Amino acid sequence: MNENKRKSNVVLIGMPGSGKSTVGIILAKQIARDFVDTDVLIQLDEQRTLQEIIDSNGHMALREIEERIVCGVDIKNHVIATGGSVPYSHKAMMHLKQDGYFIFLDADLDCLRSRIENYETRGLAKRPDQTFRELFDERYALYTQYADITVNCSFLSQEQVCTEIVEKLKRHTGSD
Template sequence: MQPALLGRISDEGCVSLIGMAGAGKTTLASLLARRLGWASLDTDRLIEATAGASLPALLDRLGLEGFLRLEEDVVAGLGVKRCVVATGGSVIYAPRAVARLKACGPLVFLSIDLDTFLARLGDPGQRAFVVPAGMTLPEVFAERQPLYAAAADLTVTSCGVSPEACAAQILEGIVS
């Protein structure tokens, strides 16, 4: 795709993917970046590189609030261009991070249903999935859905379609 054809996305901006764990953010970020001729960035990997530890280790060491502060600080400090950003699912709890991502370009909410989320999540501890105290996985899912939808410039369902078809929907939505 030629930069002149980019409609809602600037050649100096980014596209950020938000949504639940298992929605395909990392896979689609790589696919979209290739199609746009841009870089891709996974904020979970950036947090690990910044802090020098895995996400599960950071969550254990910092606790929920400390982990969320670290995520917000790292994502709010992004200074990238021509990049597709795959975020961690809990970024939606970080207002400064969401504002930074929106300032860089469109936010795309990759929507999945509860059954798909539960099937793809596996062991939440292996993924460092953020679960506020006393909440079940379905409750976290229900809490986050309206937050993602409110922040998003575009919502695309990523379950039941191939990554290629999902990427095509995203490109259609952000370029038109």
């Protein structure tokens, strides 16, 4: 693919609680794009919640399903909110990167803890014994590896996060 070709998707990555789904909806309205949430695609395809998948089949099964669903996404001009575990799949990330810019919604651990009240039942693809800090540390490296743009959103409103994304995307792509 020609790297000079403008990519049409904006792909939000980050920890659970970083605001990917909520920011994604607002951002899609602001930049006149459709919105899709890969966690919702998984639940629709599987006809069960993420937590039900984990409870019956384990967290690695959820990651496998997630990779299959994400690699099947073939859309243009969308804001895509990904599940927090998508970066574990290099194949899924490379598929999304073909026509998307990765925006890492970077929230610090204290901020995430204040936003997530249901860590044990939220449907997170994590080892059963894994603490939130361990999950954060493990995933942070993946998010920074793939990010085209990082927005620190710990102390910003959802609207401010969207403004930052739009401004940074313009600088990143060299567009007005």
